Amino acid sequence: MRNKKTGEHYCLGIESTADDFSVGIATFNGEILANIISAYIPEKGGIHPREAARHHAEVASQVLEEAFLKSGLKPRDLSVIAFSQGPGLGPCLRTGATVARALASYLNLPLVGVNHCIAHIEIGKLTKHVKDPVTLYVSGGNTIVSAFDSGRYRVFGETLDIALGNCLDAFAIEAGLRQSPGMPFGAIVEKLAREGKKLVPLPYTVKGMDTSFSGLLTAAVNLLKKGGHKLEDLCYSLQETAFSMVTEVTERALAHTEKKEVLLTGGVAANKRLQCMVEAIAEEHNAKFCVVPSQFAVDNGAMIAWTGVLAYQSGLLTPIEKSFVKLKWRLDEVEVPWVK
Amino acid sequence: MGEMKPVLIKKGAEASLYLADWHGRKVVMKKRFVKKYRPKILDEQIRVYRTIHEPQLMHEAKKAGVPTPTIFLVDVKNAIIIMEFVEGKQVKQLLGETSKEKRESLCLKIGELIGRLHENGIIHGDLTTSNMILTREGKIFFVDFGLGEKSKELEARGVDLHLMKRALQSTHFRFTEECFNAIIRGYTGIVGVETAKNILEKLREIERRGRYVAERKREPS
Numbered sequence: 001m002r003n004k005k006t007g008e009h010y011c012l013g014i015e016s017t018a019d020d021f022s023v024g025i026a027t028f029n030g031e032i033l034a035n036i037i038s039a040y041i042p043e044k045g046g047i048h049p050r051e052a053a054r055h056h057a058e059v060a061s062q063v064l065e066e067a068f069l070k071s072g073l074k075p076r077d078l079s080v081i082a083f084s085q086g087p088g089l090g091p092c093l094r095t096g097a098t099v100a101r102a103l104a105s106y107l108n109l110p111l112v113g114v115n116h117c118i119a120h121i122e123i124g125k126l127t128k129h130v131k132d133p134v135t136l137y138v139s140g141g142n143t144i145v146s147a148f149d150s151g152r153y154r155v156f157g158e159t160l161d162i163a164l165g166n167c168l169d170a171f172a173i174e175a176g177l178r179q180s181p182g183m184p185f186g187a188i189v190e191k192l193a194r195e196g197k198k199l200v201p202l203p204y205t206v207k208g209m210d211t212s213f214s215g216l217l218t219a220a221v222n223l224l225k226k227g228g229h230k231l232e233d234l235c236y237s238l239q240e241t242a243f244s245m246v247t248e249v250t251e252r253a254l255a256h257t258e259k260k261e262v263l264l265t266g267g268v269a270a271n272k273r274l275q276c277m278v279e280a281i282a283e284e285h286n287a288k289f290c291v292v293p294s295q296f297a298v299d300n301g302a303m304i305a306w307t308g309v310l311a312y313q314s315g316l317l318t319p320i321e322k323s324f325v326k327l328k329w330r331l332d333e334v335e336v337p338w339v340k
Numbered sequence: 341m342g343e344m345k346p347v348l349i350k351k352g353a354e355a356s357l358y359l360a361d362w363h364g365r366k367v368v369m370k371k372r373f374v375k376k377y378r379p380k381i382l383d384e385q386i387r388v389y390r391t392i393h394e395p396q397l398m399h400e401a402k403k404a405g406v407p408t409p410t411i412f413l414v415d416v417k418n419a420i421i422i423m424e425f426v427e428g429k430q431v432k433q434l435l436g437e438t439s440k441e442k443r444e445s446l447c448l449k450i451g452e453l454i455g456r457l458h459e460n461g462i463i464h465g466d467l468t469t470s471n472m473i474l475t476r477e478g479k480i481f482f483v484d485f486g487l488g489e490k491s492k493e494l495e496a497r498g499v500d501l502h503l504m505k506r507a508l509q510s511t512h513f514r515f516t517e518e519c520f521n522a523i524i525r526g527y528t529g530i531v532g533v534e535t536a537k538n539i540l541e542k543l544r545e546i547e548r549r550g551r552y553v554a555e556r557k558r559e560p561s
Contacts, residue, residue, distance in 0.1 A: 149513075150513070154510040201385075208466045208487065208506065208507070210503065240382065241382065244378040244379075247378070252352075252354070256353075277377040280375075280376055
């Protein structure tokens with residue numbers, strides 16, 4: 001329902017695909033009123049889905065409350081509830097979906113299931129005023145080069161195995177590095193890499209427009225365990241090799257589609273070296289280069305809320321009985337009628 | 341280089357193609373430019389490796405019965421390859437314009453050619469419909485072997501077919517299934533039912549390995 005005072009419609013979005021639980025609130029005009037993110041940081045190792053889901057359940061009510069406080073809205077002011085329906089980790093997705101269903105049925109509001117990867121693209125387009133980009137989406141769970149064509153975002157390139165962020169994280173864990181709030185593994189590796197000078201040869205794997213990082217990770221970890229190389233040099237070499245790979249496939253997609261904008265998003269988008277590389281190829285092809293602002297590049301509720309608005313306005317609702325989570329929901333399976 | 345100034349015909353991602361005159365012959369000049377975004381050593385390694393391997397693979401492909409442009413000159417230092425200019429149409433453009441029957445026979449033929457490459461231990465590495473040219477005489481030329489390799493492993497062949505399918509999905513989404521099925525039929529005709537079965541099994545495994553694969557989708561077999 002339209003808010004009586006402001007005459008606005010609001011959508012609340014819940015994101016919980018992996019280690020972040022987040023709630024965002026967007027107006028139907030694309031204004032982001034709140035974007036509260038609570039990150040689960042494991043004591044050691046990577047994300048354990050069950051532990052991450054437990055974190056999400058514990059912080060859910062507090063994050064919701066903060067989002068309402070920040071936006072100055074009451075639950076009754078909302079018009080739509082959106083949630084990240086996939087892809088992601090099962091237990092984490094289910095926790096977010098449960099919260100979304102509960103809110104929607106309690107407030108008697110329509111529910112919209114959003115594809116997490118599409119949300120990453122849409123929030124980039126909204127915040128950077130981009131219309132029709134080639135998107136490089138790199139995070140702990142995804143490595144995708146995508147562009148819109150005939151009703152859908154098509155996947156031009158992707159990883160054949162693990163994600164770029166996963167590769168960096170796993171290397172950092174093997175190197176015994178510790179992450180802390182505001183300093184995730186990626187940022188630590190980036191900092192070390194800046195001190196690196198020697199390029200150690202590592203496998204460079206580009207297959208068509210696809211990439212593979214598992215062999216690269218194994219080779220880097222083997223060198224680490226064997227000793228004889230400075231950690232800084234290994235971080236530098238790992239970054240340079242992996243980033244060159246994704247930059248090459250992005251350039252291939254850009255040359256192939258001849259689009260005029262390049263959008264860099266996902267958690268790894270925060271890396272300055274990667275930004276620099278992708279910017280170079282955008283320039284080369286006379287395309288505009290944009291990086292999604294960091295609070296919207298990482299997993300966040302605002303992107304789910306905004307994509308929820310777009311889907312809702314196109315009449316795409318998700319009845320509760322169809323709101324089961326989709327762990328392997330590909331972005332090229334989704335019709336996006338709001339994109340022209 | 342000759343009387344005619346080279347004319348840029350395609351600015352690709354890693355190389356630019358020029359139409360040029362070489363000793364009175366119409367040729368394509370492929371030049372791999374320095375990529376400033378990556379470290380110099382890595383950039384040189386990649387460009388030199390590809391400039392050397394691409395002509396080798398093209399030559400081997402031709403021996404295997406897969407039409408490829410004839411190589412005239414390889415200049416490793418400048419990362420330049422000079423090859424025959426093949427007059428024809430990109431399969432990429434044709435697939436959408438032509439009839440269902442024509443499309444099927446085209447894909448059948450493509451499948452046979454991929455089969456011949458694989459039979460002879462050649463992996464193309466970038467099977468897309470923009471890398472295939474249909475000539476007036478009805479021959480399909482394969483180009484752009486820059487990402488190719490020599491391998492007889494199931495894994496490499498599986499990935500090659502996977503890339504072909506992905507290219508169809510992103511560019512020819514309306515006929516992905518019919519095209520890919522026809523390609524597999526042509527392919528099977530060359531490599532044999534038993535080998536094809538093993539490679540398709542591998543293909544499924546590769547797809548499952550990927551981050552997100554819709555499990556309900558069944559592959560043609």
